[in-house]
Amino acid sequence: MPRVIKHPEIRREDILDHAQALFLTQGYDRASLNDVIASAGISKGAFYHYFPSKEALLEALADRFARQALAGVQGILDDPGLDPLGRLNSLLSQSRQAKIETAAEAWALFETMFRPENLVLFHRINLAANASFSPLLVKIIRQGVEDGTFRTFDPEGVADIVMQFGLATHDVVAKAIAGGSDADMEVAIEVLEKRVRLYEIALDRILGLPDGSIRIGEPGYIRAVMTARRKADKAR
Amino acid sequence: MPRVIKHPEIRREDILDHAQALFLTQGYDRASLNDVIASAGISKGAFYHYFPSKEALLEALADRFARQALAGVQGILDDPGLDPLGRLNSLLSQSRQAKIETAAEAWALFETMFRPENLVLFHRINLAANASFSPLLVKIIRQGVEDGTFRTFDPEGVADIVMQFGLATHDVVAKAIAGGSDADMEVAIEVLEKRVRLYEIALDRILGLPDGSIRIGEPGYIRAVMTARRKADKAR
DNA sequence: CTATCATACCGACCGGCGGTCTATATTTCA
DNA sequence: TGAAATATAGACCGCCGGTCGGTATGATAG
Numbered sequence: 001m002p003r004v005i006k007h008p009e010i011r012r013e014d015i016l017d018h019a020q021a022l023f024l025t026q027g028y029d030r031a032s033l034n035d036v037i038a039s040a041g042i043s044k045g046a047f048y049h050y051f052p053s054k055e056a057l058l059e060a061l062a063d064r065f066a067r068q069a070l071a072g073v074q075g076i077l078d079d080p081g082l083d084p085l086g087r088l089n090s091l092l093s094q095s096r097q098a099k100i101e102t103a104a105e106a107w108a109l110f111e112t113m114f115r116p117e118n119l120v121l122f123h124r125i126n127l128a129a130n131a132s133f134s135p136l137l138v139k140i141i142r143q144g145v146e147d148g149t150f151r152t153f154d155p156e157g158v159a160d161i162v163m164q165f166g167l168a169t170h171d172v173v174a175k176a177i178a179g180g181s182d183a184d185m186e187v188a189i190e191v192l193e194k195r196v197r198l199y200e201i202a203l204d205r206i207l208g209l210p211d212g213s214i215r216i217g218e219p220g221y222i223r224a225v226m227t228a229r230r231k232a233d234k235a236r
Numbered sequence: 237m238p239r240v241i242k243h244p245e246i247r248r249e250d251i252l253d254h255a256q257a258l259f260l261t262q263g264y265d266r267a268s269l270n271d272v273i274a275s276a277g278i279s280k281g282a283f284y285h286y287f288p289s290k291e292a293l294l295e296a297l298a299d300r301f302a303r304q305a306l307a308g309v310q311g312i313l314d315d316p317g318l319d320p321l322g323r324l325n326s327l328l329s330q331s332r333q334a335k336i337e338t339a340a341e342a343w344a345l346f347e348t349m350f351r352p353e354n355l356v357l358f359h360r361i362n363l364a365a366n367a368s369f370s371p372l373l374v375k376i377i378r379q380g381v382e383d384g385t386f387r388t389f390d391p392e393g394v395a396d397i398v399m400q401f402g403l404a405t406h407d408v409v410a411k412a413i414a415g416g417s418d419a420d421m422e423v424a425i426e427v428l429e430k431r432v433r434l435y436e437i438a439l440d441r442i443l444g445l446p447d448g449s450i451r452i453g454e455p456g457y458i459r460a461v462m463t464a465r466r467k468a469d470k471a472r
Numbered sequence: 473c474t475a476t477c478a479t480a481c482c483g484a485c486c487g488g489c490g491g492t493c494t495a496t497a498t499t500t501c502a
Numbered sequence: 503t504g505a506a507a508t509a510t511a512g513a514c515c516g517c518c519g520g521t522c523g524g525t526a527t528g529a530t531a532g
Contacts, residue, residue, distance in 0.1 A: 011480090032517075032518060032519080033518075033519060033520085034517085034518080034519090042481080042482095043481060043482045043483060044481095044482075044483065044519095044520085044521095045480085045481050045482045045483070045522090046480070046481050046482075047481095048520075048521085049479085049480060049481065050480095053519080053520080054518095054519065054520090119355070119356065119359055120355065120356070123355055152434070153430070153433075153434070154430050154431065154433075154434045157430065157431045157434040157435075158434070160404065160431075161434075161438065164400050164404060168396065168397075168400060194389070194390050194393065195390065195393045195396075197389075197390075198388070198389070198390045198393040198394070198397075198442075199393075201442070202397065202438065202441075202442045205438075205441035205442060206434075206437070206438045206441060247509095268488075268489060268490080269489075269490060269491085270488085270489080270490090278510080278511095279510055279511045279512060280490095280491085280492095280510095280511080280512070281493090281509080281510050281511050281512070282509070282510050282511075284491075284492085285508085285509060285510070286509095289490080289491075290490065290491090
């Protein structure tokens with residue numbers, strides 16, 4: 001039987017792909033290394049040739065996630081068509097408004113990301129994302145402070161709060177999505193929209209802006225994700 | 237050899253004590269069940285008589301933590317000597333101002349709590365603490381809204397933000413403590429105090445209070461913890 | 473074309489893990 | 503006092519992440 005040898009980088013990405021699928025569905029702890037190598041169709045020796053440990057695999061996966069997420073938004077920083085407030089709003093609504101047609105994917109992600117068995121994976125991704133997003137945010141806020149749009153004595157701190165709110169929003173969305181009946185969903189949507197409004201106003205005031213300046217995502221997005229969920233449920 | 241049989245509840249607490257010591261020093265994943273039972277001086281059979289799994293042990297530990305933490309503050313809710321703002325401030329500074337003489341303990345806790353291997357343990361504790369603290373916070377904020385001290389349309393949301401800030405502060409403290417030289421420490425203290433001031437002002441504005449109303453802990457607390465750290469370092 | 477060597481890969485094997493199970497000791501109380 | 507309920511012991515199980523000696527493959531130099 002001839003051994004199939006792919007280009008090293010492709011093989012590495014291959015392993016990451018299979019690991020991602022398994023980790024997201026079963027969790028980092030529950031998906032064993034044997035599962036990963038079986039899924040990828042390689043031997044243990046091959047795996048340990050590319051990664052020094054299961055832990056390192058997790059780390060690489062988190063890095064890849066963060067890099068992909070960052071790639072989608074880093075154009076915002078230098079977009080000459082936007083002022084600082086516009087940039088901040090673009091960044092805040094990016095992941096949400098992006099493409100409503102992928103709401104089903106968004107649901108799948110939310111559904112898996114906040115399951116407790118994915119805590120470790122999620123935490124790593126978060127660390128990596130934080131490390132790449134935070135400087136971007138800080139730059140935007142600094143630009144705004146310089147041109148007088150924003151008022152704050154601690155741009156890094158505000159950036160941290162923005163990241164916290166972003167994460168918390170995802171958390172609330174995940175909880176809303178987890179709900180059962182249609183009535184539950186409507187209530188959850190209301191709660192969620194109230195929460196998002198609170199975060200918007202909070203950021204307005206922290207940055208010394210008039211209420212209504214900051215806009216986090218489209219309200220329709222939540223309903224779109226929920227509808228995608230309903231469809232996915234029916235399909236089962 | 238006569239078998240020593242303690243009162244069931246005492247035995248359970250005993251196991252929790254030993255597990256706590258091991259989990260906090262080595263982390264939940266690294267400390268094996270065998271380590272726990274060896275430390276507690278019991279057999280595997282005895283352990284599984286009291287807990288259905290290692291996971292359940294973790295859960296019980298988190299619950300105990302949360303219960304202890306809550307016990308220290310629940311008197312605040314009904315303290316007739318405090319108005320809503322006073323209650324909120326008491327709650328916010330409680331864990332910090334409490335007893336400066338235990339700064340060494342506080343350092344030990346911080347030092348261990350934020351180590352990555354304790355992520356799982358810490359997350360559980362946090363969930364449990366959140367579940368018990370949040371209703372308390374919501375009640376206080378509602379009281380304030382009713383008597384006109386606070387202005388917000390989403391008390392639960394504000395409570396969530398308060399919890400977020402509290403956690404983030406701990407995180408920043410932990411990072412500050414992790415630093416190396418004395419100069420590093422001074423810088424870290426400055427950053428931290430700036431951050432706390434930001435959180436205070438943010439909460440002021442979110443709740444429609446004049447700047448300077450909310451007070452999160454004593455500024456001296458941080459320095460006290462840092463000093464305790466320096467002592468502990470020297471002792472080693 | 474061939475010898476050489478680093479790279480890519482294989483899978484049996486290892487210690488230790490969380491958890492199960494059967495047997496036994498101890499307590500409780502009719 | 504004796505039987506049922508509770509508490510404890512520790513050998514054992516399947517599986518996990520990781521190691522290791524060995525083999526196949528590809529690039530390079532003579």
